[in-house]
Amino acid sequence: MGAESWAAFALALLVALAVPGPDLVLVVHSATRGVREGASTAVGIVAGLMLHALLAAAGATALLVSAPGALTIVQLLGAGVLLWMGASMLRTTRSTELEAAKDFEHQSRGGYARGFVTNATNPKALLFFAAILPQFIGHGDGAKMRTVALCAAVVLGAGLWWAVTIALIRLFGFHRSPAADRIITLLGGVALLLIGVGLLASTAYGLISPYT
Template sequence: MYGVINYEVFLITGILLNLIPGADTMYIVGRSIAQGRNAGVYSVLGICSGSLIHTLLVAFGLSIILTKSLILFNIIKIVGVIYLVYLGIKMLLDKTNLSLDSSGSNKQNKRKIYIQGLLTSLTNPKVALFFIAFLPQFIDTKTTGPIPFIILGLTFTFTGLVWCLFIAYFSSFISQKIRGSERMGTYLNKITGIIFIGMGLKLLQTKSPQ
């Protein structure tokens, strides 16, 4: 099928991989618990948009640069670490109770959360390296062009979208009553900040494939 081989195996494997918690999952859970369902959904859209961009970069051969350039790899990694730690510290210092569900006029906050989710995905070199290592295993070596990569990338992103939306809805549901307390909402924001900082420190341990 358009240069794709063992598509069924890829689909099952992709679903299983999406079920494994990672930095993106923790970001979505943190946003959903601290700020509600809308924040979770917009973080999911941002993460999935990043996945689509990674797909296009791999499809057109640009992400392969990460495996060839140690300097570029480290730059992206450090930017990602700084960004995640910055978000974490910002939430730790924020004394307000942020809740997108409590107001219908928070377009700017929603846009900010979407962009943060997008940047969280784009500044994580592990995501790019995953696409580079995983997708080619299901592409016919005789096939040329970006189409097989795009098909597989879209499939993986779609299954990830479904799972991440479930996570966002479930996380916001179980914390809905807790967020009703302003003090508890502030605590949840700080917990989310700690999660972001932990994600940044974990990303710092990522090693170049060279």
């Protein structure tokens, strides 16, 4: 790959990371509650990307997407995860102070798991590796090495992106205000619910439309 191809790929990756989605919601919410929780969530998200990268490098992503009903199952699973997490975040905003402290402690321990599950079941991440990545890999000699290099670039780029995101959130001082934390939790829960409902609706429409 030449410099122009790498620049185009970097731009595509930047756009994919910058578009608001469940990963961003989780990182922002976690980072306002502590650097450790934010970092744990980000590491979980990157681990989910590593899973996608390994599947893509092994050629399993293309097979998964082309398998009848496989993408639908991933979309439904992803929607279920988002609805559950969104409802959990909204529940914490209605908790008493003691219950909120317990929820905070529980969520701090589960940051990695939430990040991993959210990204691993995120159809957007799957489609990035299935649709965007192949455009830069091409065919012929060295295709396998280019796949590995691009997958590694995605993982490293995402890690850097989330590190900068956490640093900016802490720099602006959102973590110092209980009111800001509550508002971010509320907005984050609503956002996850809306994304989950939207994904569920688009999946249902895709299932129904062939018969209409």
